[in-house]
Amino acid sequence: MNLKQQLDQRISAALAALTGQPDALAMVAYSKSPQFGDYQANGVMALAKKLGKNPRELGQLLAQQLQLDDIVSKVEVAGPGFINLFIKPAFLSERLNQLDHARLVAAAAQPQTVVIDYSSPNLAKEMHVGHLRGTIIGDAIARTLEFLGHKLIRQNHFGDWGTQFGMLITHMQELPFYTEGKIKAELSDLEGFYRAAKERFDTDADFARLARENVVHLQAGHPGYMALWKKFIDVSIEHCQQLYQRLGITLTEQDIRPESFYNSRLPQVLELLDQQKLLTVSDGAKCVFLDEFKTKEGEPLPVIIEKTGGGFLYATTDLAAIRYRCQELHAERVLYVVDARQSLHFQQVFTVAHLAGFASASCKLEHLSYGTMMGKDGKPFKTRSGGTVKLVDLCSEGVERALALVRGKNPETNLDDADLQHIAEVVGIAAIKYADLSKNRNSDYIFDWDTMLSFEGNTAPYLLYAYARIRSIFRRAQLDASAPYIINVEAAEEQALALKLLQFTEAVETLASECLPNQLCLYLYELAGLFMKFYECCPVLKAEGLVQQSRLGLCQLTALTLQQGLGLLGITTLEQM
């Protein structure tokens, strides 16, 4: 149990005993200012009101009865009835000395089976900036839940099936150089290939007709078309996996469960809905109508399961996926990291899934939506010529800019070119990822190279630098960074840092429940800031004996926490930069 929960539980119990209200809540929160202590309990005011008592008197009574001497050095009643709690330095030291350095965070008390659907690009096109947020944010959430001990199942719901593939295989088939090697070479520029096919589809009526016919052949399982399709998909998957590797994304080929995986399960979705009398035929399409959704004309809005003339849509696939995830993978929680524009779709699909029993009432289906990536002009992020920015190019540009920066900061360095290149790769990728993770995912976010590569403020370079600096302390002094050091905090700066270190667990747990990685980013930034202040005020290498040991211990734990925290976000640290 983390410190906040521990305080909350004990104060709630004391409050219940004092007032005879079994459901009394202490409402423990962080204090905003040091003068109000480290934590504060705010529950007294509400309870006093409810009981018609004077809140300050109730607060005084509670403060007298609280038995928190093992944790707290001072309890004071302040303002209208706040209970301010000052954590004992000895308690901080003791807790820090007990930490398991390999984890720093306890495993979840109740592990769940969690399915997370993220990244899920459309294989028809090359990955572009539109796929970045979901991939990065999803990966951070996945890593964190997994680390906490949940049974985490990643699902990369690739778009590998649908009308565009008719167009693509028709274009492939008609290429004069349809041979193994040449096809593969041609597909090395997936984006160009898609554009060429689209161009023909839009301008050549015969081609378009043929493409539509070929979709039907493909979906009927025609071997020749299937082979072409498979070839295309394989190249496309390889392209995605390369990007994942460069970006440090944990998705592997084993996590791929594309749309086509559900093909054989679609008819069953239709049958089950029909059996439950949920289907209505409207304009020839088989639909589920839900009272809570309306079209722009004010008519009931259907969820279309099968379109007029046959053929399934993405709602059908998503319903089949929910059945699979809940009933075969036994998920207790299913997370969808998908952009905000699809929120209506997910509301509908989740409602139908619960209604039809595809997901039990206890199975939580959550759409973790995120906003659009904007350019500095506040419009969706594009290249100078107005095209979509490829992820490959984005990574390269980030690394190039980082390299220039690292070179500039190290004019006379002992680092060779390979070292610099490595540092640039880590910093560049980290900057891109962290810029995205550190903002609340719900809002749109403005992509700006200068801000994300700055060493100031809440940025990846600042945190990586903080970590490298600490490592450098041990390296310079030739001290063992993994040796046991006994912490004994005294100075105010040490106390503030120690408390923050203890709160790492709370930050990680919050990320797991709220799925907002920016909260962990903020924690790490504040930790790094407190460390810098500590380091300014409290000499480490110049200190002696037990004081030095203790301060080294704080340095060590700060480094471990930064490394662990960045690791959960999918960012690797550097020993030197």
Next chain:
RNA sequence: GCCCCGGUAGCUCAGUGGAUAGAGCGGCCCCCUCCUAAGGGGCAGGUCGCAAGUUCGAUUCUUGCCCGGGGCACCA
């Protein structure tokens, strides 16, 4: 028209029903006798979109309105 998300300092963003709403950038000023100044400290900067309501207490919850973005029947 309905639904979803947002509106907080000049800019980019935090903010769990609680005390005096916080960071960073940009502006002005100060600090290298432990690590890498890629750092630290200070000053200035706010009708938390507007108005009601609930509450002992609202930036936070409710409702209405204004502004911006997105979505709303066979694409995903």
